[in-house]
Amino acid sequence: MDELESLTRDLVATPAHDDEAAVGDRIESWLREHTDATVTRDDAPNGGNVIARRGDGDESLALVGHHDVVAPAQSQVADDGTYRIEERDGRLHGRGTADMTGALAAMLLAFRETDPAGELVFASFVGEEDGGVGARHAIERDVAPDYAVVGEGSTGYSGPSTVDVAVAHKGRRASTLRASGTAAHASEPETGENAVYRACDAVDVVRDLDTPATEVLGHRLVGSLVVTEIDGGDAWNVVPDACEVTIDERTVPGDRAALDRATEVEGVSWDVEQDLPPMACDDAAFADAALDAVAGAQDATPEQVVKPHATDAGWLADAGTTCVVCGPAEPGEAHTDAESVSLDALRTCRDAYLEIAARWP
Structure with a gap:
């Protein structure tokens, strides 16, 4: 078992649908133990956002995710209250594997391992499933990077198992x-x-x-x-x-x-009652750089695509951040009782995050 699978298993197993504090604690402690980054934990509801920074430069790039999940099915919960996670046929099965704890693990490893081209930010928000509570809280406190890769699902849009790059979403x-x-x-x-x-x-x-x-x-x-x-x-x-x-x-x-x-x-x-903003990437060069990074991390030929549903990228884009969405989840996996993620897609995303952080801005 490689480090990416091990870290994904550890994060996924931690309950995160009622209160995200415990998984936030794990993310924060991992960053403090495994990186030299400046790590902060804000006072957002349900345990706070985890934000880390390393490198320097006039412009910043953020790897962005969220560590809350929707409520699991009973079949996804073990007797001790942790979430079940198991590997079958090259996929990890369990609540949050696709949406989006697996992507967080890939981002954490990329954040640690890359030599960033500028200031590199890792941000994991609470409350994405509740309308972007954590993202809005952070933005109100001036956490708005110049560029961001948001790790929501972009896999399987142009072809089966292909990790694509979403340049817009509704x-x-x-x-x-x-x-x-x-x-x-x-x-x-x-x-x-x-x-x-x-x-x-x-x-x-x-x-x-x-x-x-x-x-x-x-x-x-x-x-x-x-x-x-x-x-x-x-x-x-x-x-x-x-x-x-x-x-x-x-x-x-x-x-x-x-x-x-x-x-x-x-x-x-x-x-x-609710108005979750759409997202449109406003920098073709950034979108192309992200696509190049993703293409170099897999054998398939990815494409720039659009997504049908909202993510925290919408809140960031509203605040002036140039965003793309790139993550291992495939259409139809999130929020299901049989949620799973491909280990190959996770590895592709980790390598792509590494590459884009090393070359941008």
């Missing part, structure tokens, strides 16, 4: 339309104002809205807009006075659907 805006009306007996509907009808009128507006699209470094990124739930009324014989409609919107850099138009329907209001 964001997510979750919102609710709330229609109000006036209750009445269903035998005399004309004496009331039916909130469900108003909600349906608002849904018609949503269905007619244009879906934003954009292009990032020659790659087309198209958003989506979907009504996902509708809830109104509380009795068969009562005209409903309230109805709610939830909307999942996948956003693209620089644009949003004009959902406020739904409020032109009488009695309808609109509230945004």
Whole structure:
């Protein structure tokens, strides 16, 4: 068993869905023991972000991940409360192997082993699964590197088992339309104002809205807009006075659907519950350097791709960091009861992180 597999196993085994403090402790202690970096632990919720710095220069490059995970299935938890992890057919199976503790292990080794071209930062955030809590906390305290490689999944987009480089990803805006009306007996509907009808009128507006699209470094990124739930009324014989409609919107850099138009329907209001920002790499040279590093670390020919869902790269990009996403997770692995990661992809990512840190900026 090599050091990468051993470190991945150690980190993955540590529970990290309710409180990330324990795995944060392991990451912090490893950095202090195995590197000469300046290591800090901030006061972000659930145990704090772990941030380390080494090297110097006018510009900084960060290797970025998160050490929280979603709640495991019972089959992924051992009798002693640790997370199960096992190797089968060249893959490590267990909660967090793909999203994204495996990538963290690869980043830690690259951070230690490289001779950085400038200031090299390692950052592992808490609360990514809760809307980027840790990333936002760090950014508010001026942790915003010039460049970043975010270790979320980019494997298997251009071809099976190929580690690619994502130069853009969609964001997510979750919102609710709330229609109000006036209750009445269903035998005399004309004496009331039916909130469900108003909600349906608002849904018609949503269905007619244009879906934003954009292009990032020659790659087309198209958003989506979907009504996902509708809830109104509380009795068969009562005209409903309230109805709610939830909307999942996948956003693209620089644009949003004009959902406020739904409020032109009488009695309808609109509230945004979550707005995870999209990401677009704004430096073609950095994206090309990352692709070159990934290409040199594997036999396959990788491509620059786009991802369909949000990551902490969106928060960093909003703060002015030039980002790409590169990690071992494949589509469909994260958040599943059978989550796993390829050991070959982990090794490719470790070598690619080493190379990009040695040559950039």
